Amino acid sequence: MPRMQRVGAQRRARAMPPTRHGQRRDLRFADVLRLQRMAGNAAVTGLLTGRPTVQRHQGIDPAASAHIPTTAEQKDMPTVAEAPELRKEYGENKLEWVEVDKRIKEANKTPPTTDDGKKKLEADTKRLKEINDRQAEITRKLKVRVKGDEEETLKRNGIKGGSAAWFADVKPMTFLDRPATVHKLLADRLRSAEAVLKNLPKPANGWVQEGHSTLREPGQSLHSFGLAIDLNPATNPFLVRATGTYEPAAWSTAIIDAINRAIVLVLGKDPTAFAFFTRPDEADKDTRAEKSYDKVKEASDALKKYLTLADKAKLPELEALLAYDPKKRTAAAWVKLIKADKTAIKNTGAAKRWKSPQEGFLNLNKDLVKAMTASTGAGLTWLGDDTIAGRDIMHFDVRGVGPIKGIWNSENKTYTGLGSG
Ligand SMILES: [Zn+2]
Known part of the structure; x- marks a missing residue:
């Protein structure tokens, strides 16, 4: 139990009215209602039965409670x-x-x-x-x-109401049969997504195959407010633009280079025109999220195939793809590149907890992503679609629908807007 709860309980215990016989029985119904509104049912029950009143943070999930500054911390x-x-x-x-x-x-x-x-x-x-x-x-x-x-x-x-009120509404729930700790605003939206999925055929291996990542410690953007959820986090990585902000720039570059080479070799497309990190130009948010999904999936499948093409048995397949390469590289040159990319991506993947890059970087079911993003579903922003920092394939949050539109940081004296989703 955090320190503030104990201090609060002591203070309230001292503030309790004297325990003269009969006093509590004299409380009228209207008084009880007023007290209930002020202090909550448990506090009133405590008052009526003579037990100490409820502590301020009782019932708050311990992980949520860790966000509320204690009296000493204040x-x-x-x-x-x-x-x-x-x-x-x-x-x-x-x-x-x-x-x-x-x-x-x-x-x-x-x-x-x-x-x-x-x-x-x-x-x-x-x-x-x-x-x-x-x-x-x-x-x-x-x-x-x-x-x-x-x-x-x-x-x-x-x-x-500050942190105390906010984090009282951050609670554990079950989403797609797995535990999640989220604010009630996100919980309601996740239930809407479940309602959509209930009417669709469930994949044989379930809608998700990994545990969710939800509430985090203070300072982790919308995750810290219980307003974000990562689905299948180990197999749907955060692909960062090469800025060095979230990870060493070399990691981002290694992955982007490999994806771009896969786009050239496997898809026969110009990576500049493909523009992996650019959102599809589509005004309707639902349609855009779907188009983003298709684009990310196309690149993910291309990378998956690309990483197999260094195998000797795949030489005929590789040779058949060479015609598209504007640089006219030989099969041997490509095998060398693919092998180097495979090593780089394996090392980088391990460092950023991206499991099995050989399987690509998107394994979320399209119906699931649609249920999470559609205005008729959860209406969340998918960071596989919103490309502010890159493509964070695992991540869904409420930035587009509020109420938190920006995050304050005292150390940098910045109020960073989260965009419109
Ligand atoms: Zn996330």
């Missing part, structure tokens, strides 16, 4: 203005740490013989510990600030 939380200063100090400390650490390592290699040298080593050792302690403290404080940033995000989006 007292200790850096202000919005202090956060960038702390981040700056962290950076400066890090630079000093490297210098001090270097001197200590040198001294350890060649121990000082003079008193002065010994004193310097002693001072450096002390300073290193000081820096370590300070960095740990800054990290802790900034982590607390991220919880405050969630409150700030709610506020900036016009949502009343």
